[in-house]
Every structure is written in structure tokens, then in C-alpha cells.
Amino acid sequence: xxxxxxxxxxxxxxxxxxxxxxxxxxxxxxxxxxxxxxxxxxxxxxxxxxxxxxxxxxxxxxxxxxxxxxxxxxxxxxxxxxxxxxxxxxxxxxxxxxxxxxxxxxxxxxxxxxxxxxxxxxxxxxxxxxxxxxxxxx
Numbered sequence: 001x002x003x004x005x006x007x008x009x010x011x012x013x014x015x016x017x018x019x020x021x022x023x024x025x026x027x028x029x030x031x032x033x034x035x036x037x038x039x040x041x042x043x044x045x046x047x048x049x050x051x052x053x054x055x056x057x058x059x060x061x062x063x064x065x066x067x068x069x070x071x072x073x074x075x076x077x078x079x080x081x082x083x084x085x086x087x088x089x090x091x092x093x094x095x096x097x098x099x100x101x102x103x104x105x106x107x108x109x110x111x112x113x114x115x116x117x118x119x120x121x122x123x124x125x126x127x128x129x130x131x132x133x134x135x136x137x138x
Contacts, residue, residue: 038069041089042065045065045068045069045072047065050062076092079126079130079131080127095120096120100115100118
């Protein structure tokens with residue numbers, strides 16, 4: 001399977017099934033583009049290289065990469081909006097995951113202190129607020 005490096009192309013209007021002169025359907029190509037995007041983002045998360053010699057260690061590495069990718073997908077679906085909802089893992093890493101902050105406990109509350117001058121501080125604060133608003137179920 002080959003992954004495309006560019007962004008997805010828009011679907012031609014009225015393209016719902018087979019068209020004259022084309023072997024495949026547009027829906028199949030859109031599904032393929034979606035899979036290619038997921039593979040590209042998984043490679044950016046750590047799937048590009050297997051760092052160990054042993055099979056068991058690489059198996060654990062792949063499991064961790066899949067867990068990390070799943071967490072990023074859920075964070076984008078439930079917590080983020082705007083540009084961050086569609087951003088690549090590298091962009092999210094720069095904007096949100098590597099921000100300097102301090103976790104403080106005060107009066108039985110957990111407070112995350114983030115630099116107010118950080119350009120994406122409001123996005124991160126909104127994501128934390130949405131996370132705390134989610135129902136906690138086991």
C-alpha cells in the first residue's frame with residue numbers, strides 16, 4: 001500500500017458510484033484516502049521505525065503506538081475543535097502536548113497552570129474543560 005503525502009482531493013460533485021471510464025468508485029477512493037491518512041499519522045506517531053531487535057519488544061512498541069494513535073483520535077473527536085481537530089500529530093505535539101505548564105493541588109482541586117502568552121493556551125484550556133465535563137464511566 002502506498003501512502004499519499006499530499007492532502008486529500010475533494011470529491012467531484014455527483015460522484016456516488018461507478019462513473020463511465022473509471023474502474024473504481026469514488027467512495028472506494030475516499031475510503032482509501034482515509035486509510036492512507038490514518039497510516040501517515042500512525043507513522044508520525046512512531047510506526048515508522050521498529051527500534052528493537054527482538055520480536056516481543058517490537059510487539060510492545062506497536063501496541064503502544066496503536067494506543068497513542070487511538071488516544072490522539074479520541075482527543076481530536078471529543079476535546080478539540082478548529083484547526084487542532086484536523087491537525088497532524090506533529091502539529092498537535094508542537095501546539096498542545098509539549099506546552100510548559102505546572103500541575104498544582106490546592107483545596108482538594110487540581111489546577112493546571114499554563115503560560116497565558118502561549119498562542120494555543122485557550123485551545124488547551126478548552127480541551128481540559130471538555131475532558132472534565134465528560135462523564136466518568138468504567
